[in-house]
Amino acid sequence: MTEITENTRRIIEKEDRLLSYTTRVPYYPLVVDRAKGSHVWDVEGNEFIDLLASAAVINVGHNHEKVLEAVHEQVDRFIHYTPAYMYHVPHTKLAEKLVEITPGDFEKRVAFALSGSASVDGAIKAARSYTGRNHIVSFYHSYHGTTIGSLSVSGYGSDMRKGMGSLVPDVHFIPFPDSYRGKRTEECLESFRELITMIVPAESIAAVIYEPIQGDAGILIPEQAFYIEVEKICRENGILLIADEVHTGFGRTGAMFASELFHIDPDIIVLGKAIAAGMPLSAIVGRKEIMEAWHTPVHFFNTAGNPVSCAAATASIEVIEEEHLLENAVTVGNYMMERFKDMMTRHECIGDVRGSGLMIGVDIVKNRESKERDVQTTAKICYRCWEKGVILAFFSGCVLRVEPPLTMTMEEAKDALDIVEASITDVENGLVPDSAVDQVRGL
Numbered sequence: 122m123t124e125i126t127e128n129t130r131r132i133i134e135k136e137d138r139l140l141s142y143t144t145r146v147p148y149y150p151l152v153v154d155r156a157k158g159s160h161v162w163d164v165e166g167n168e169f170i171d172l173l174a175s176a177a178v179i180n181v182g183h184n185h186e187k188v189l190e191a192v193h194e195q196v197d198r199f200i201h202y203t204p205a206y207m208y209h210v211p212h213t214k215l216a217e218k219l220v221e222i223t224p225g226d227f228e229k230r231v232a233f234a235l236s237g238s239a240s241v242d243g244a245i246k247a248a249r250s251y252t253g254r255n256h257i258v259s260f261y262h263s264y265h266g267t268t269i270g271s272l273s274v275s276g277y278g279s280d281m282r283k284g285m286g287s288l289v290p291d292v293h294f295i296p297f298p299d300s301y302r303g304k305r306t307e308e309c310l311e312s313f314r315e316l317i318t319m320i321v322p323a324e325s326i327a328a329v330i331y332e333p334i335q336g337d338a339g340i341l342i343p344e345q346a347f348y349i350e351v352e353k354i355c356r357e358n359g360i361l362l363i364a365d366e367v368h369t370g371f372g373r374t375g376a377m378f379a380s381e382l383f384h385i386d387p388d389i390i391v392l393g394k395a396i397a398a399g400m401p402l403s404a405i406v407g408r409k410e411i412m413e414a415w416h417t418p419v420h421f422f423n424t425a426g427n428p429v430s431c432a433a434a435t436a437s438i439e440v441i442e443e444e445h446l447l448e449n450a451v452t453v454g455n456y457m458m459e460r461f462k463d464m465m466t467r468h469e470c471i472g473d474v475r476g477s478g479l480m481i482g483v484d485i486v487k488n489r490e491s492k493e494r495d496v497q498t499t500a501k502i503c504y505r506c507w508e509k510g511v512i513l514a515f516f517s518g519c520v521l522r523v524e525p526p527l528t529m530t531m532e533e534a535k536d537a538l539d540i541v542e543a544s545i546t547d548v549e550n551g552l553v554p555d556s557a558v559d560q561v562r563g564l
């Protein structure tokens with residue numbers, strides 16, 4: 122069992138004194154010391170199998186040798202010179218790679234930033250500049266980030282908006298399909314049609330922004346029919362498609378980009394999280410004409426396109442390709458989903474298992490009939506996993522978030538799931554007290 126000492130407590134107390142609580146979503150007292158592949162060690166020397174991958178950022182595994190080499194080599198040359206004023210090779214090399222691997226057989230341009238949120242802002246700015254239209258359509262339960270722009274298009278919960286004053290105007294929300302909790306595709310499409318007939322003329326809408334698979338909503342995977350119709354409405358009315366692939370990108374779903382699963386070539390694709398294997402970087406890749414409709418320097422960040430991050434990103438993409446990580450995500454992901462489905466036969470609290478590749482959600486409910494979310498049990502399972510040596514978090518209050526590095530082996534997956542099942546059993550047997558999860562905030 123994981124043991125912590127005064128050392129860990131002191132570090133956490135200091136954090137609590139110094140850091141804004143609102144920047145954190147604490148789960149358990151894990152102070153990371155080092156990490157390699159799918160394993161993480163805390164400052165006490167406890168070892169964990171990582172089912173979180175730093176929130177789907179570490180797709181190629183922690184501290185992959187090839188990424189380390191690229192970073193070291195670039196650091197030795199120069200750490201930064203802003204590509205806004207000068208040129209550097211890692212910047213161009215990565216842009217070339219992104220243009221090549223993103224969906225869409227058309228001329229593209231790339232713009233870098235430092236966070237998914239900032240790149241979502243960029244996508245909105247590009248869409249508005251190009252179309253000359255103001256309105257943006259987004260979805261309930263979507264998460265696009267925390268800058269004012271990305272928050273404005275996030276339908277994640279009114280708490281996030283409290284006290285924020287006026288957000289970006291002319292943003293409209295419609296429902297997103299949720300086959301488990303009964304939000305039907307046709308109902309969602311009807312809301313879109315109603316929006317454009319009753320509220321906002323289609324010719325005033327610049328773009329629809331969507332996560333191809335909603336992540337923070339608890340892994341919601343629409344059926345193909347939904348996207349066929351959304352795309353049709355958009356194409357008929359000159360509305361741009363902005364795919365926010367910050368979460369789904371770089372192999373997470375078993376495809377390089379989830380747009381490929383739905384056969385859509387978005388006009389703009391937003392990238393972040395795993396793009397640079399943990400180094401700070403994000404990007405938008407869009408049709409040339411859209412990405413050139415704005416004025417310089419409307420989307421400029423001094424340290425964006427940092428050469429060390431760019432070198433890490435190119436190396437990371439090469440790792441995904443060379444080590445066949447898309448295939449591994451599908452193989453290990455399917456195995457994990459089957460194991461969770463098998464657990465359903467023994468554990469009543471598992472209401473649903475869904476996912477694609479290694480983007481898996483396990484819905485924990487009070488009752489399979491009512492599908493009422495069991496927030497307390499979910500938090501306890503994650504807490505027990507930490508005690509037993511697995512890093513596990515949750516979305517949407519009750520959906521276990523199973524998103525390990527794409528390098529995870531079958532053996533590691535098996536070991537991790539043995540611990541997850543043992544933790545579920547412990548929680549069912551009342552071995553985790555309510556007090557243990559007082560501190561768990563989760564999402």
Ligand SMILES: Cc1ncc(COP(=O)(O)O)c(C=O)c1O
Pocket residue numbers: 235236237238239241264265266267332336337365366367368369393394
């Ligand atoms: C789909 C999606 N878009 C945007 C963001 C925001 O990215 P960042 O936290 O890097 O600003 C996230 C972050 O979790 C995300 O999941």
